[in-house]
Amino acid sequence: MKRFITSNPFLYTAGIVFVFLVWLLITLTQGGIHSLVFPSPFATLAKTGELLSNEYIYRCILGTVGRTFQGFLVSFALALLLGSLVGSFKSFQTFLKPLMLVLKSAPTAIFVFLFLVISGTSMTPVWIVSFLAFPILYESVVAGFNAVPEQSLWAAHIDGSPRVKTILRIQLPLSIPYIALGVLTSFALSFKTSIMAEIISGLTKPGLGTAIRVYRADNPVDLTPIFAVALIAITIVLLVDLATYFVRKRFASLAN
Numbered sequence: 043m044k045r046f047i048t049s050n051p052f053l054y055t056a057g058i059v060f061v062f063l064v065w066l067l068i069t070l071t072q073g074g075i076h077s078l079v080f081p082s083p084f085a086t087l088a089k090t091g092e093l094l095s096n097e098y099i100y101r102c103i104l105g106t107v108g109r110t111f112q113g114f115l116v117s118f119a120l121a122l123l124l125g126s127l128v129g130s131f132k133s134f135q136t137f138l139k140p141l142m143l144v145l146k147s148a149p150t151a152i153f154v155f156l157f158l159v160i161s162g163t164s165m166t167p168v169w170i171v172s173f174l175a176f177p178i179l180y181e182s183v184v185a186g187f188n189a190v191p192e193q194s195l196w197a198a199h200i201d202g203s204p205r206v207k208t209i210l211r212i213q214l215p216l217s218i219p220y221i222a223l224g225v226l227t228s229f230a231l232s233f234k235t236s237i238m239a240e241i242i243s244g245l246t247k248p249g250l251g252t253a254i255r256v257y258r259a260d261n262p263v264d265l266t267p268i269f270a271v272a273l274i275a276i277t278i279v280l281l282v283d284l285a286t287y288f289v290r291k292r293f294a295s296l297a298n
Contacts, residue, residue: 054284054287058280062083065082065083066082066083068080069081069082069083078263078264078265078266079263079265080265081265081266081269085266086266086269086270086273087273089266089267089269089270090270090273090274092270093267093270093271093274094274098248098253099253099271099274101248102248102249102250102252102253102271103250103274103278104248105247105248105249105250105252106167106233106236106237106240106249106250106251106275107233107278109167109168109171109236109240109249110167110171110229110232110233110236112168112171113167113168113169113170113171113172113174113175113232113236114171114172114175114225114229114232116168116172117171117172117173117174117175117176117179118175118179118225120172120176120180121175121176121179121180121182121183122179122183122221124138124180124183125179125180125181125182125183125184125186125187126183126187126209126213126214128180128183128184128187129183129184129186129187129188129190129209129213129217130187130205130208130209130213135184138180142177142180142181145173145176145177146177150170150174150235150238150239151242153169153170153173154166154170154238154239154242154243157169157170158243163243163244163245163246164245164247166239166243166245167236167239167240167243167245167249167251170235170236170239171232171235171236171239174228174231174232174235175228175231175232178224178227178228178231179221179224179225179228181224182220182221182223182224182225182227182228183217183220183221183224185217185220185224186213186216186217186218186219186220186221187213187217189216189217189220190212190213190216190217194212194216195208195212195213222289223286223289226282226285226286226289227286229279229282230279230282230283233275233278233279233282234275234279236249236251237249237250237251237254237275238251239251240252240255241254241255250271250274250275253271254268254271254272257271
């Protein structure tokens with residue numbers, strides 16, 4: 043019984059229940075169970091079910107997920123290229139440090155307005171995701187390459203293996219656990235940033251950010267639809283978080 047109570051699945055579920063209880067408590071102190079300004083979990087769940095019965099919300103989900111993946115592919119390709127160079131030539135990492143510092147510390151809103159001017163409304167969320175995810179993915183690639191045992195690199199060098207061959211056949215495969223965790227870890231941040239970019243940029247194509255803006259315009263007083271859209275986004279992130287847990291567990295078992 044004790045082992046079950048202290049198990050990760052039980053604690054994870056208990057954590058979700060705790061969040062809902064806190065949410066309900068805040069609702070009761072902010073206007074009661076029927077409050078429209080801070081909707082209760084029950085009202086939000088009911089509205090979520092209503093939204094999920096409409097085709098529009100699915101097009102919004104696919105739109106946001108699609109834009110997030112587009113940005114991810116761009117940043118992943120660039121991170122893989124530069125991370126491989128840094129992993130193979132350590133001095134190159136110092137050269138890239140100022141760029142990484144700028145990308146990690148600059149306010150995201152600045153990039154939103156910049157890309158609105160450069161690429162227009164439809165592509166702004168894609169580029170925002172690219173710039174946000176790139177430093178995280180880059181660092182995961184570098185960490186993976188740095189974790190490759192020196193013995194493996196020396197063995198490849200003694201065998202006369204070309205640098206590109208060493209990267210593709212030794213360093214990159216051994217870095218996959220770090221890269222995979224970097225991808226999963228950065229997805230949640232990129233996903234919510236994509237929604238924010240959709241709202242700020244005034245995107246008119248289907249997306250969760252667009253849905254929030256549309257529902258807000260329909261009835262500014264009733265925030266229940268907005269909470270429902272947020273709950274859908276959180277559920278997607280929770281599923282990714284669960285995937286991250288199982289990936290970590292799988293890599294830990296392989297390491298042992």
